[in-house]
Amino acid sequence: MPETMLRVRNVQKRFGQAFALKDVSFEIRDGEVLGLIGPNGAGKSTLLECMAGQLPMDGGAVLNGDGRPVIAADTLFYVPDGITPWAAQRVSWLLDFFIGYFAGRAELRDSVVEQLELSSFLRQSLGTLSKGQRKRVLVAMGLLAPQPVLMIDEPLDGLDLKQMQELARVLRAHASLGRTLFLSIHQISDAARFCDRFVLLSGGRVCGEGTVKELAEIASARDGARTFATLEEVFLAIA
Amino acid sequence: MPSPNVHPFVWLLRKECRELLVSRSWWLLLFLMGPLTGMPYLSALRAYAEMSKQGGTVADAGEVLSPLTGVWAPAFSGCELAGVFLLPFVAIRIIGADRLSGAAKLELQRRSSPVSRIAAKALVALGGWLIAMAPAGCALALWKYYGGLLHWPEVGSLFTGHILNAGLMIAVAAAAASVTEHPSTAAVMTLGVTVGTWIVNFFAALQGGLWERAAAFTPAAVVGDFQRGLFRMDSTLVALVLVLTGLGLASIWQFTGVRRLVNLARSAALIVTAVAAIGGASRVRLDWDVSQNRANSFPLADELALLRIRQPLRIVARLAPEDPRRADLERNAFAKLRRTVPDVEIAYLASTSTGLFEQAAEGYGEIQYDMNGRLLLSRATSVDGVLEAVYAVSGTEAAKNVQEVVFRGRPLVIDPAGGSTIFYVLIPGFTLLCGVLAHRHFTWLPK
Numbered sequence: 001m002p003e004t005m006l007r008v009r010n011v012q013k014r015f016g017q018a019f020a021l022k023d024v025s026f027e028i029r030d031g032e033v034l035g036l037i038g039p040n041g042a043g044k045s046t047l048l049e050c051m052a053g054q055l056p057m058d059g060g061a062v063l064n065g066d067g068r069p070v071i072a073a074d075t076l077f078y079v080p081d082g083i084t085p086w087a088a089q090r091v092s093w094l095l096d097f098f099i100g101y102f103a104g105r106a107e108l109r110d111s112v113v114e115q116l117e118l119s120s121f122l123r124q125s126l127g128t129l130s131k132g133q134r135k136r137v138l139v140a141m142g143l144l145a146p147q148p149v150l151m152i153d154e155p156l157d158g159l160d161l162k163q164m165q166e167l168a169r170v171l172r173a174h175a176s177l178g179r180t181l182f183l184s185i186h187q188i189s190d191a192a193r194f195c196d197r198f199v200l201l202s203g204g205r206v207c208g209e210g211t212v213k214e215l216a217e218i219a220s221a222r223d224g225a226r227t228f229a230t231l232e233e234v235f236l237a238i239a
Numbered sequence: 240m241p242s243p244n245v246h247p248f249v250w251l252l253r254k255e256c257r258e259l260l261v262s263r264s265w266w267l268l269l270f271l272m273g274p275l276t277g278m279p280y281l282s283a284l285r286a287y288a289e290m291s292k293q294g295g296t297v298a299d300a301g302e303v304l305s306p307l308t309g310v311w312a313p314a315f316s317g318c319e320l321a322g323v324f325l326l327p328f329v330a331i332r333i334i335g336a337d338r339l340s341g342a343a344k345l346e347l348q349r350r351s352s353p354v355s356r357i358a359a360k361a362l363v364a365l366g367g368w369l370i371a372m373a374p375a376g377c378a379l380a381l382w383k384y385y386g387g388l389l390h391w392p393e394v395g396s397l398f399t400g401h402i403l404n405a406g407l408m409i410a411v412a413a414a415a416a417s418v419t420e421h422p423s424t425a426a427v428m429t430l431g432v433t434v435g436t437w438i439v440n441f442f443a444a445l446q447g448g449l450w451e452r453a454a455a456f457t458p459a460a461v462v463g464d465f466q467r468g469l470f471r472m473d474s475t476l477v478a479l480v481l482v483l484t485g486l487g488l489a490s491i492w493q494f495t496g497v498r499r500l501v502n503l504a505r506s507a508a509l510i511v512t513a514v515a516a517i518g519g520a521s522r523v524r525l526d527w528d529v530s531q532n533r534a535n536s537f538p539l540a541d542e543l544a545l546l547r548i549r550q551p552l553r554i555v556a557r558l559a560p561e562d563p564r565r566a567d568l569e570r571n572a573f574a575k576l577r578r579t580v581p582d583v584e585i586a587y588l589a590s591t592s593t594g595l596f597e598q599a600a601e602g603y604g605e606i607q608y609d610m611n612g613r614l615l616l617s618r619a620t621s622v623d624g625v626l627e628a629v630y631a632v633s634g635t636e637a638a639k640n641v642q643e644v645v646f647r648g649r650p651l652v653i654d655p656a657g658g659s660t661i662f663y664v665l666i667p668g669f670t671l672l673c674g675v676l677a678h679r680h681f682t683w684l685p686k
Contacts, residue, residue, distance in 0.1 A: 053496040054344060072496075073350035083341025086254070088261035088681050101250040102349050125681055141345070 002029040004065045011060035020046045021204045035195030036184040043204040044184040052078035077145035081153035087127030104144040115170045131158035151182040168194035192231040202239040255363035264332045266674040268325045275317030276374040277662020283313035284655045291650030304648030305532045307393040312466040314378035318401045327429040330364045330412035335422040353493035368405040385653045392529035400465025403478045410485025417492035445592045447560035468530025476520035484513040532646035540641040551582040553609040559589035564620045572625040608632040
């Protein structure tokens with residue numbers, strides 16, 4: 001079993017009196033593709049923003065394998081959903097800026113461009129791209145970032161089936177090179193395709209953590225003799 | 240492939256420069272600067288030419304025919320207008336757009352202080368402003384071309400004043416853009432601060448006292464001093480403290496993952512420090528009159544005599560804030576006295592703001608001069624009258640045998656031929672062309 005890279009412990013987040021996250025705890029293992037799944041409003045984006053240090057937590061911590069608090073900027077890079085940063089700048093310049101400013105993985109630039117099929121619009125400004133193209137550029141930025149853990153909010157949003165499969169293949173390839181990925185995905189069937197393990201979040205609480213098989217066992221334990229074959233069934237039973 | 244040797248701050252600067260080049264608000268500012276500069280400049284040139292025909296070179300014409308107040312200050316007045324009403328929107332765009340687009344969420348994940356981000360943005364905004372001041376530079380070049388002479392200390396004073404004003408506006412806009420969630424709120428807040436400074440000026444005129452003291456440091460007053468060729472260290476330092484405070488507040492509110500209460504506490508600490516620094520800076524008494532006609536100084540003979548007065552001089556003028564005599568007295572005599580006499584304290588006394596119903600009151604309009612218990616009462620508000628009273632109470636007199644070169648003005652009878660074409664056609668046209676080229680460069684689409 002891979003070593004534990006991060007331990008998320010009892011993370012809490014409130015907006016006013018309402019709890020967005022309550023005692024959220026799970027582990028992220030070295031080099032895995034971990035999927036964060038849950039219905040709309042489960043707190044997935046809030047959790048990622050808290051972990052990335054973009055929102056203050058009301059309790060809990062993100063620890064490294066040794067149990068020490070991590071400095072988000074050194075360990076995690078977070079690609080938010082629904083952003084169009086520097087819309088007027090060309091894609092090629094943005095990738096260069098990203099590598100230069102973040103001291104990113106310059107050696108991966110060409111391969112990332114090729115893998116994500118960005119070369120046809122490298123000279124276009126980001127704002128002129130379609131939603132799917134923009135998403136691929138943002139994923140490319142994340143892959144070029146130097147931090148060992150990459151968190152992406154809805155990486156598959158805006159992509160067609162072929163692009164989804166291609167992106168899944170690229171992300172898996174980067175995970176196999178040692179990059180740890182933590183992906184928030186609201187389409188359960190998509191998540192099931194390429195994540196190693198899952199954290200199931202519902203109503204701001206973790207309902208389950210593990211592989212499809214492990215989650216199915218949790219669901220079976222809760223629901224008597226029923227058996228669960230797919231992640232969707234598990235999700236509907238647990239969430 | 241990006242060079243690994245380039246410092247991240249340089250990358251930030253590059254990025255901000257590129258963002259400025261695609262900012263429509265900046266191009267619009269540049270487009271408007273030609274007409275905004277040309278209109279007051281050309282009418283000032285015509286008025287100056289008419290006065291030059293009438294005034295000749297007699298000594299009294301010196302102040303009227305000073306190119307600083309007659310031509311250059313009007314040429315730069317467009318900068319003041321643009322600095323207050325247009326520049327903040329450019330600055331808000333530079334600082335606030337990253338938040339709206341989500342770019343800030345990416346950029347702030349680098350382990351570096353938000354201070355460097357704000358510094359890069361402020362530097363680029365200031366650079367953008369320097370480019371926007373090019374039409375004013377063009378006006379100076381035209382003046383030279385028409386045969387006028389440039390007095391560089393005065394030109395430097397004008398530039399300094401408008402750069403300080405721009406710095407203040409950028410800092411206010413930066414703070415507003417960081418504290419608020421949306422650029423429109425930031426714009427309202429920035430204009431609110433500008434209107435607030437006008438209210439301070441209004442109350443200063445009505446009430447005097449502390450309001451008057453505060454009004455001396457509003458952007459309009461700071462620019463006004465520099466436009467008269469007076470380089471005041473206290474207002475410069477206060478302006479710099481305010482600039483740093485604004486940028487500091489902007490930096491504080493750029494930190495992510497920090498509770499609002501923590502930001503409020505840090506902001507309060509910064510403001511308290513700034514108030515203390517402003518208190519210290521406003522006490523600095525150091526200034527330079529760089530005007531050719533010594534518009535902010537007494538004649539040299541009087542200045543030398545006043546400098547020799549070592550004992551404390553206390554002056555109390557019983558004049559209401561809105562009494563026109565008080566404004567004349569302050570501008571023409573007391574301001575110069577404060578600059579010259581080493582230890583002088585001037586106070587105004589009045590029970591109403593207008594003075595209309597005090598005219599008949601005993602002692603209203605009197606100016607009391609007190610030096611070590613020696614008292615003198617006077618009603619004279621002219622420069623000569625004030626000097627006479629000061630000499631009488633201090634027992635000194637104007638220095639004799641002082642050779643002073645009298646500034647006899649720089650008359651210039653010219654017809655600003657081609658000026659309209661330059662400011663109303665060429666500069667806006669060139670700006671438009673550059674703007675279109677920049678837009679095409681950044682949004683180029685492959686075939």
